Amino acid sequence: MNAVRAWLSALVADWRLGLLLVAALLLGAPWLSPGTVQIASFVLIAAIFAQSINLLTGLAGQISLGHAGFFGIGAYCTGILVKTHGLDVALGVPVAVLLAGLTGWLLSFPANRVRDVYLAMMTLGFGMVFFEIVREWNDVTGGTMGLPGVPSAALRTLTILGVKVDGLGYFRLLLLITAGIVLLMRNLTQSRIGRAFYAIHVSEVAAGSIGIPAGRTKQLAYALSGAVAGLAGALYAHLVGYLGPESFALPRSIEVLVIAIVGGLGSIAGQVLSATLFTFLPERLQVFAEWQFIAYGLVLTFSLLVLPRGIGGLFFLPPRFIRPRALARAAARRAETATLRPAGQGAALEAEGITMRFGGLVAVDDVSLRLEPGRITALVGPNGSGKSTFVNVVTGIYRPSAGRVRFAERDITGLPDHQVAAAGVVRTFQDPRLVPHFTVRENLLLGAHRQFRHTGLAAALALPGATRDEAAQLALVEAVLALADLTDVADRPIDTLPYGTRRMAEVGRALLAQPRIILLDEPAAGLSEAEMERLSQLIRDMKAMGIGILLIDHHMDFLAELVDDVVVLDSGRMIYRGDIAGMRGDAQVIAAYLGDEAAHA
Numbered sequence: 001m002n003a004v005r006a007w008l009s010a011l012v013a014d015w016r017l018g019l020l021l022v023a024a025l026l027l028g029a030p031w032l033s034p035g036t037v038q039i040a041s042f043v044l045i046a047a048i049f050a051q052s053i054n055l056l057t058g059l060a061g062q063i064s065l066g067h068a069g070f071f072g073i074g075a076y077c078t079g080i081l082v083k084t085h086g087l088d089v090a091l092g093v094p095v096a097v098l099l100a101g102l103t104g105w106l107l108s109f110p111a112n113r114v115r116d117v118y119l120a121m122m123t124l125g126f127g128m129v130f131f132e133i134v135r136e137w138n139d140v141t142g143g144t145m146g147l148p149g150v151p152s153a154a155l156r157t158l159t160i161l162g163v164k165v166d167g168l169g170y171f172r173l174l175l176l177i178t179a180g181i182v183l184l185m186r187n188l189t190q191s192r193i194g195r196a197f198y199a200i201h202v203s204e205v206a207a208g209s210i211g212i213p214a215g216r217t218k219q220l221a222y223a224l225s226g227a228v229a230g231l232a233g234a235l236y237a238h239l240v241g242y243l244g245p246e247s248f249a250l251p252r253s254i255e256v257l258v259i260a261i262v263g264g265l266g267s268i269a270g271q272v273l274s275a276t277l278f279t280f281l282p283e284r285l286q287v288f289a290e291w292q293f294i295a296y297g298l299v300l301t302f303s304l305l306v307l308p309r310g311i312g313g314l315f316f317l318p319p320r321f322i323r324p325r326a327l328a329r330a331a332a333r334r335a336e337t338a339t340l341r342p343a344g345q346g347a348a349l350e351a352e353g354i355t356m357r358f359g360g361l362v363a364v365d366d367v368s369l370r371l372e373p374g375r376i377t378a379l380v381g382p383n384g385s386g387k388s389t390f391v392n393v394v395t396g397i398y399r400p401s402a403g404r405v406r407f408a409e410r411d412i413t414g415l416p417d418h419q420v421a422a423a424g425v426v427r428t429f430q431d432p433r434l435v436p437h438f439t440v441r442e443n444l445l446l447g448a449h450r451q452f453r454h455t456g457l458a459a460a461l462a463l464p465g466a467t468r469d470e471a472a473q474l475a476l477v478e479a480v481l482a483l484a485d486l487t488d489v490a491d492r493p494i495d496t497l498p499y500g501t502r503r504m505a506e507v508g509r510a511l512l513a514q515p516r517i518i519l520l521d522e523p524a525a526g527l528s529e530a531e532m533e534r535l536s537q538l539i540r541d542m543k544a545m546g547i548g549i550l551l552i553d554h555h556m557d558f559l560a561e562l563v564d565d566v567v568v569l570d571s572g573r574m575i576y577r578g579d580i581a582g583m584r585g586d587a588q589v590i591a592a593y594l595g596d597e598a599a600h601a
């Protein structure tokens with residue numbers, strides 16, 4: 001089955017086939033009946049609309065129950081501008097797209113404050129508010145009577161830039177626009193933007209730790225999704241010629257969500273197939289139209305039970321997040337240039353008097369320590385002594401109750417995690433936080449998110465500069481894969497690999513962020529002897545690059561071979577700072593942590 005999926009995936013990824021299909025439809029359309037051309041036009045609009053959900057929900061993981069609102073903004077905006085104000089469609093549609101995108105961007109601010117079921121409710125509210133505005137704003141929208149007579153293909157009143165466009169011409173235009181949107185979506189998915197969307201979908205904390213800001217990433221996802229939905233709505237307006245509020249009510253939001261889920265969230269081709277199915281069937285089977293929502297419910301339930309990854313998951317392999325051309329380029333240049341750039345100008349991190357209280361509990365109590373470039377400091381102590389909390393404070397997950405963190409002569413206390421990472425202070429987690437569906441290589445490339453120099457537009461258009469930039473980072477990824485001994489599993493999804501491999505991949509991902517300070521929270525936990533050996537070599541390599549390292553661990557032998565300094569915490573307080581031999585003989589450390597036996601082992 002996987003071989004069939006691989007074959008089909010390669011087929012739909014082949015641009016020549018896409019071109020052939022588009023050309024065949026463009027040329028063959030005159031042989032179709034006007035009714036079929038009209039339905040096919042609806043299919044294309046549904047496909048574009050479904051891509052907007054695919055982007056927001058499938059990629060960025062943000063549920064929306066109010067997408068009919070964006071669709072409606074696009075439709076009414078161009079409808080009003082073209083019909084009432086006499087604007088050309090070639091201007092009306094882009095303005096509509098911009099307005100819907102802007103609305104999406106604005107909606108992202110409240111949306112960023114809630115999640116899950118609350119987000120669903122909030123977006124539902126947005127759709128309902130839009131619906132009410134349209135119904136009540138009689139003068140502009142025509143209220144419940146609607147807005148008839150919008151220049152359209154159906155009414156044979158559509159002219160674009162002075163050229164009369166009939167149903168067939170409009171279908172051809174829609175086909176080209178849909179092909180363009182599908183291409184843009186594919187390019188975005190296989191770029192730093194698609195990877196960032198998916199990273200915040202899986203874990204905002206993990207994304208923040210490598211410098212991906214959840215808030216800004218969501219703003220972009222909402223704006224793009226709103227714009228694409230607005231485009232679908234605007235194109236719809238000039239297809240049908242009549243806009244009534246009922247067309248933009250809750251059922252349309254549900255319908256597009258069902259299309260997207262059944263198509264398989266994340267699968268671009270799946271959306272097109274699903275849009276075709278859901279648009280053709282109701283037209284062909286009249287009985288289906290009457291029982292439309294019961295049918296939707298049944299199809300959705302069936303799909304979730306039998307095809308959890310939708311039609312897309314049935315026919316195609318899961319989407320990939322690296323452009324194959326960039327990968328090929330990287331492979332060609334790996335030999336000469338894939339050397340890891342040593343970390344920039346060495347800089348120390350200074351934590352002064354850090355205190356972190358959770359209610360009455362003092363998790364970290366007045367701890368000061370300094371991390372020097374090219375030095376390894378171990379942070380040890382019994383369970384619950386405050387080690388992870390200290391790392392969380394330094395890396396911006398918590399704002400300390402007291403104390404300051406300075407890095408490279410800059411006060412970074414209380415900065416959000418992504419800004420701390422952007423400054424060069426990167427961490428790993430006690431439980432590896434990787435993107436489960438990403439391959440090892442994709443996970444590592446995610447770490448390089450802040451190193452890219454090309455714009456989002458260049459990524460969406462897959463401009464040569466963007467591909468070159470990706471290839472340069474991929475060459476570094478190959479170097480880190482080799483360093484961490486992960487080359488053999490580079491193309492395997494990370495969730496199919498053993499724990500030790502995942503840990504190594506997380507350290508590798510942090511290294512790709514080109515840190516100047518790295519904080520490793522128990523990286524050796526659960527590793528085999530051989531894996532620990534590999535990890536300690538990797539840590540030595542990082543030290544040699546001039547990176548300052550904080551290493552939390554409980555294995556004294558592992559630490560003894562590696563570290564320059566040790567800091568011991570007990571109940572949040574620092575009870576020892578010095579070298580490891582001194583620590584082993586320290587009475588307070590023995591009493592609180594090591595115990596007599598361990599100290600003399």
Ligand SMILES: Nc1ncnc2c1ncn2[C@@H]1O[C@H](COP(=O)(O)OP(=O)(O)OP(=O)(O)O)[C@@H](O)[C@H]1O
Pocket residue numbers: 358361363381382383384385386387388389390430
């Ligand atoms: N978000 C939180 N809210 C309340 N208490 C917390 C929170 N995070 C940590 N703590 C508490 O702070 C103390 C220190 O926890 P922390 O996880 O930092 O210890 P640790 O030394 O990293 O332990 P371990 O070795 O088990 O990971 C614990 O008592 C813990 O329960």
